[in-house]
Amino acid sequence: AQSVTQLGSHVSVSEGALVLLRCNYSSSVPPYLFWYVQYPNQGLQLLLKYTSAATLVKGINGFEAEFKKSETSFHLTKPSAHMSDAAEYFCAVSDAGYALNFGKGTSLLVTP
């Protein structure tokens, strides 16, 4: 079964610092990989997705992620954190874009 592991349930960064949220996947077939963001009391919003095209994927709000097959990783990065980036982030995997299997999430805290 396909699955993802998110390392670090809580990450804290200073405003303006680099954001790095880690995600490793387990899949027996080329995966579709996703990052979603969830703000309090809201649904999930897609940040970006990888579907076997370019390995570096650019998303909304300045986020990007790089697919590294050799490391089975799909880490999410942003060069400079904003206060508005504080939220819960979920990595997810699916086969052929079907049902999503989510990680447990990483809560991002941005301090002034």
Place this chain on the structure above:
Amino acid sequence: GAGVSQSPRYKVAKRGQDVALRCDPISGHVSLFWYQQALGQGPEFLTYFQNEAQLDKSGLPSDRFFAERPEGSVSTLKIQRTQQEDSAVYLCASSLDRAETQYFGPGTRLLVL
């Protein structure tokens, strides 16, 4: 156009009561998914519809859970004889087709007392 909407946003039920949660997908979206998100966890897949056909219900935790989408648009997730472990946020998502991006609603937060 409007996004995915869900109602009610909050539901408190006494243990043993039946509840019905509604999902209005984006107009024209063929695929509809239900997920369950327990506190502090990621969402977990429950069931999937392609139009009115329920093609996968492997994630439904028990036979107390039932979902339908009779006209291929609005969907209802029904939970019979609710238990405390059913307390969670229930998320609905829709997509143009099964392999397309899923758009999520705000969820229904169910609390079973």
